[in-house]
Amino acid sequence: MSSTAIKDTMDALVNELNQHTYNYYVLAMPTIADYEFDQKLAELNRMELAHPEYADPDSPTQKVGGDITKNFTTVKHRWPMMSLGNTYNEQDLRDFDERITKALGSNFEYVCELKFDGLSISLTYENSRLVRAVTRGDGTKGDDVTANVKTISNIPHKLKSAEAPELFEIRGEIFMHKAAFNRLNIEREELGEITYANPRNFASGTIKMQDPKEVAKRPLDAFFYSLNTEKEYFKTHYESLQELKKWGFHISQDTKLCNDIESVLEFIHYWEKRRYELGYDIDGIVIKVNSFNQQQELGFTAKSPRWAISYKYKAEEVETVLNSVSYQVGRTGAVTPVANLVPILLAGTTVKRATLHNANEIQRLDLHIGDRVAVEKGGEIIPKIIRVNFSARQPGALPVIYPQNCPECGTELIRKEGEVAFYCPNDEGCGPQIVGKIQHFISRKAMNIDGLGDETIVAFYQKGLVKHISDLYTLKDHQDELKTMERFGEKSITNMLKGIELSKQMPFEKVLFGLGIRYVGETVARKLAIATGNIDTLMGLNAEQLTAIDEIGQRIAESILEYFGDPAHIQQIELLRTHGLQFVAEDVAVILESDKLTGKTFVISGVFEQHSREELKQLIEKHGGKILSSISAKLNYLLAGDNMGPSKLEKAQKLNIPFLTVEELLKLLK
Structure with missing residues (x-):
C-alpha cells in the first residue's frame, strides 16, 4: 500500500470512529455493534503503531469516551475516568495474566465483576453528602448531571455510615431494567415516537434530559464498583466494595474473588450462559487485581490501567431464513415491518420474528424473501436482522418492497418530512387504529375505566358495538346484546357500565391524553390543560400560541392543529361533551406569597438550566404576575432562557419588550 493510501485509510478510520463515538456517547444512538467498533479501533491502533508519522492527534485511540454535550456544565474529573482494555478471546486474558504474574509473582488475587451495559457516572461526596454527579465525557471532564442523578431512588443523598472519608468519588454505571425498558418503549411507540434500541440507550438518553422531573418518571438504577480517595482507606478492592455496601451504595452481589486465571475463565463461562437470566444487560466481565498496593505497582498506560482488563461477550447471533414480512399498524397509524423467520433458538428463547423498524432498514439490508439472515439479540431486547448472507441468495428471489398503501384499510401511506415512519392517515376508518385508540382511551393513565x-374492546369492535370512543357511552343501550357475548354475565356488565359512568368524572387533562393526539403524552396533556383551561381555548390556538406553552415544540403544535382540523375529531369531542365528560380544567387556587408582580405580564421562552418553565410560571403567579401565551405590545417582560425561538426574539425586539433573566426575576421578588 502506498504512503498516500495508508494515510487516507487512517484518516477515513479516524473520521468514521469519531462519528460512531459521538453517536454512542452524545446522541445515545449507536449505529454500529461494539465488536465491530472495537475491531476497527484495533485496526487503526495497529496502523498508527506501524506509521506514527500519519497518526492524527484527534484519533479515537487517544480518547476514553465521547465529546461533551452542550446542554450541561462541564466539570473536570478530580481522578480521570480511564477506559479498560477490551478483549473478546481467552488467549488475550492468558497473556494479561502472564504479564501480571511476571510483574508480581504468584501472590495476587483477581476480582471478577459483571460489566454492566449502561452509562458511566462519577459521584462526589463531601461530609457524607452527594454534591456532584458527572458523566464520563472524554475521561478528563464530563457533564454535571447532579439534578438528574438525584432522582434515582437507590443513590443515597446522605450516607448511612459516619466512617466514610470527608471527600471521595465513587464510580458506577447507571442502567435501566429490561422490564422498565419494554414498558416505556411501548409507550413511546404508542405516541408515534422513535423507540430506543436497548436499555443502555434509554438510560443514557434519560440522564441527558433537561428536566429532572421528567427523569424522575423513568425508573433508573445504578451499580457502583470503584472508590477514589486522597489517601488509602482499604488494602484491597474487594474490601472497599464490602464497605461501600455498608455506606448505602448498591453493589452487585455477583462479584467473585479468584486466585488464578482458570477461576477467572470459569466465572466468564458461567455468566456467558446465564447473562440473559438477569433483569438488566451485561456485555462482559471486568477483571481487576485485588490489592491496591499491587495496582499502584503495575501502574497505567496513557488511557487505561495495567492492572485491569474487560472480557466482552460477542452478541449472540444465529443464521436463519426470512419467510415473509408482515406489517403492523399501531394506534397512531405508524406502520412497522416485522420479519417472519424460520424459528431459531437465540439467547435462551425461541425467535420467530424480528423487528425491521422502518422502510429505511429494509432498503439498507436489501432484503429478499427466502434470504438467509443473521439475527442478533445481544443488547437488543427485540431480536433484529443485522445482515444478509448474499452468497446464499436464491436466483429469482423477490425483493421486499415496503407497501405504498395501508395493509389494513388500503389508504395511501404518508411520511412527513424529518420522520422515519410511514403512517396511515385514516385514523377514523382503519381497524387497528380504531381499536388501539379506544384501548388507549380506557387505559390506566388515561380514563382508567x-x-x-x-x-x-377487540370483541366489541368485531361485533360492531364500538367504532369510536364515544360509542363506549352508549353501551348501556345494548345490554341485551352484551348478555349474549361470551364471558359477559350480568355482574360483569354492571361493573363495566359503572366504570364507564365513573370515567365522566376524570379531569380534563386525562380526557385530553385519552383522545390519543399524536405526540401528546401524559405530561404534554397536563401542560396543555393547565395553560388553556378548556378544550375550546385549546382548539382556538394557532401554531405560535401553542409553541409559547411550556414544552410544546413545532412538531407537537402541528400535530394538535392537524387533529383539531379534522371535522370527524370535532364531532367526537362534541359527542363526548354531550355524554358529560370534562373538557374544562379544574381551577387551582393560587395562594399569593406577595403582590410584587401584580399587574405585570410575562412570557416564558427558552431552556433554563436550574428551573423548568412550569416552576417559573408558578413562581410568577404566586407573586401576582400573569402568564401570556404569545408576545404582544401588552407584554411587560420576556423571561428569556437559552435556545429561544428566533421569531419570538425578533418580535420582542421590534416591540421593545424588556428581557429578564431568572436572576433578574429573583431580584424583582426580593
Missing part, C-alpha cells in the same frame, strides 16, 4: 380490557 374498570371492567374493560383490551380483549373486550
Whole structure:
C-alpha cells in the first residue's frame, strides 16, 4: 500500500470512529455493534503503531469516551475516568495474566465483576453528602448531571455510615431494567415516537434530559464498583466494595474473588450462559487485581490501567431464513415491518420474528424473501436482522418492497418530512387504529375505566358495538346484546357500565391524553390543560400560541392543529361533551406569597438550566404576575432562557419588550 493510501485509510478510520463515538456517547444512538467498533479501533491502533508519522492527534485511540454535550456544565474529573482494555478471546486474558504474574509473582488475587451495559457516572461526596454527579465525557471532564442523578431512588443523598472519608468519588454505571425498558418503549411507540434500541440507550438518553422531573418518571438504577480517595482507606478492592455496601451504595452481589486465571475463565463461562437470566444487560466481565498496593505497582498506560482488563461477550447471533414480512399498524397509524423467520433458538428463547423498524432498514439490508439472515439479540431486547448472507441468495428471489398503501384499510401511506415512519392517515376508518385508540382511551393513565380490557374492546369492535370512543357511552343501550357475548354475565356488565359512568368524572387533562393526539403524552396533556383551561381555548390556538406553552415544540403544535382540523375529531369531542365528560380544567387556587408582580405580564421562552418553565410560571403567579401565551405590545417582560425561538426574539425586539433573566426575576421578588 502506498504512503498516500495508508494515510487516507487512517484518516477515513479516524473520521468514521469519531462519528460512531459521538453517536454512542452524545446522541445515545449507536449505529454500529461494539465488536465491530472495537475491531476497527484495533485496526487503526495497529496502523498508527506501524506509521506514527500519519497518526492524527484527534484519533479515537487517544480518547476514553465521547465529546461533551452542550446542554450541561462541564466539570473536570478530580481522578480521570480511564477506559479498560477490551478483549473478546481467552488467549488475550492468558497473556494479561502472564504479564501480571511476571510483574508480581504468584501472590495476587483477581476480582471478577459483571460489566454492566449502561452509562458511566462519577459521584462526589463531601461530609457524607452527594454534591456532584458527572458523566464520563472524554475521561478528563464530563457533564454535571447532579439534578438528574438525584432522582434515582437507590443513590443515597446522605450516607448511612459516619466512617466514610470527608471527600471521595465513587464510580458506577447507571442502567435501566429490561422490564422498565419494554414498558416505556411501548409507550413511546404508542405516541408515534422513535423507540430506543436497548436499555443502555434509554438510560443514557434519560440522564441527558433537561428536566429532572421528567427523569424522575423513568425508573433508573445504578451499580457502583470503584472508590477514589486522597489517601488509602482499604488494602484491597474487594474490601472497599464490602464497605461501600455498608455506606448505602448498591453493589452487585455477583462479584467473585479468584486466585488464578482458570477461576477467572470459569466465572466468564458461567455468566456467558446465564447473562440473559438477569433483569438488566451485561456485555462482559471486568477483571481487576485485588490489592491496591499491587495496582499502584503495575501502574497505567496513557488511557487505561495495567492492572485491569474487560472480557466482552460477542452478541449472540444465529443464521436463519426470512419467510415473509408482515406489517403492523399501531394506534397512531405508524406502520412497522416485522420479519417472519424460520424459528431459531437465540439467547435462551425461541425467535420467530424480528423487528425491521422502518422502510429505511429494509432498503439498507436489501432484503429478499427466502434470504438467509443473521439475527442478533445481544443488547437488543427485540431480536433484529443485522445482515444478509448474499452468497446464499436464491436466483429469482423477490425483493421486499415496503407497501405504498395501508395493509389494513388500503389508504395511501404518508411520511412527513424529518420522520422515519410511514403512517396511515385514516385514523377514523382503519381497524387497528380504531381499536388501539379506544384501548388507549380506557387505559390506566388515561380514563382508567374498570371492567374493560383490551380483549373486550377487540370483541366489541368485531361485533360492531364500538367504532369510536364515544360509542363506549352508549353501551348501556345494548345490554341485551352484551348478555349474549361470551364471558359477559350480568355482574360483569354492571361493573363495566359503572366504570364507564365513573370515567365522566376524570379531569380534563386525562380526557385530553385519552383522545390519543399524536405526540401528546401524559405530561404534554397536563401542560396543555393547565395553560388553556378548556378544550375550546385549546382548539382556538394557532401554531405560535401553542409553541409559547411550556414544552410544546413545532412538531407537537402541528400535530394538535392537524387533529383539531379534522371535522370527524370535532364531532367526537362534541359527542363526548354531550355524554358529560370534562373538557374544562379544574381551577387551582393560587395562594399569593406577595403582590410584587401584580399587574405585570410575562412570557416564558427558552431552556433554563436550574428551573423548568412550569416552576417559573408558578413562581410568577404566586407573586401576582400573569402568564401570556404569545408576545404582544401588552407584554411587560420576556423571561428569556437559552435556545429561544428566533421569531419570538425578533418580535420582542421590534416591540421593545424588556428581557429578564431568572436572576433578574429573583431580584424583582426580593
